[in-house]
Amino acid sequence: MTTDDTTKQTISPATQQLAIAAALATGIDNERAAAAWHLIAGAMQIVLLAHERPDPDALGSALGLAHALAPLGKTCVVACADPVPANYDSFLPGHASVVTELPHERFDLVIALDAGELSRYGALYTRHQTFFDHATILNLDHHITSVGCGKVTIIDPASAATAELLTLLLLNRGIEISLDAAKCLLAGIITDTRAFEFDATTARTLLAGAYLVGCGAVPETIIKPMYRMKPLAKVRLWGIVLNRSLGSAAENRIVWASVRQRDLAEAGATADMDDGLASYLMDIDGVAIALIFKEGDSNKGNETRLSIRALAPYDAAAIAAHFGGGGHIRAAGATLPMDLETAIHTVIPYVEATLTEQ
């Protein structure tokens, strides 16, 4: 093969990784990174905390940092008030080592990840409050609403995930990101952005993802179990429910479906398998408000559970509040003391009225 001056040299993967690392290392203020690392450098026994009801960013950040620190001779314990959800097992190396109770209190550093208030670490905090209230804490988080709870706190709302901030910190300090660390950090970034879909995703988020993929982490191994894999019974249930009950009003801007106990039995489904159905209805073209009506267990009397999803400017929480429930502006719910058909005939006209008021 011949080459000449006009032939472009291809960049080797190793060179590309170095270039990405150099770019990401500038994403965090040197002084703040140094202050954070000073606490880590001086500690040997470190407990890394993921917040209660953990998501993959909290756990992936804690496990990812623990994987990065282990080769430096640090003894790390990853702790979370709640157990690791079973469907995270396949993509979070080290998940089996996560403890829900501190083995002792002889830690010289606490690293609190993905939440900026100690109360968010749940029962772990309340059971060891005296220890935590006196401990040296490094707090790393990305939520703009966080107040911070560390001797050194870095809250970076420009990071789409705490795992993105950690990737910047590790690269700024020249710390090697192993394959296991990369898998955990990529899980945090992918799940906090719903696979780079949410508008928190920036070019830098993708660059951090690119670096971690360059370390050997594979997006599909996270995206598939998180967003696509489902039991056959769940698909059967959705098929039954959509075929029998899909309703629409206001020129299809309102859609709803209902889940009966009979449907669950027919599909061989468990009660949680309508999870995701409301979001699925929101992906119908033109829909502004989606509702799921779910028949209560008959031995609890007449009861219907309502889930509501809404696009701006509509307010799911306000609709839920009208029926005695609550939630967030885009996703809310209520429990109505009536049977399924009565609930549908009560709620839909009210939602139609809400829509025409806007």
Ligand SMILES: [Mn+2]
């Ligand atoms: Mn997060």
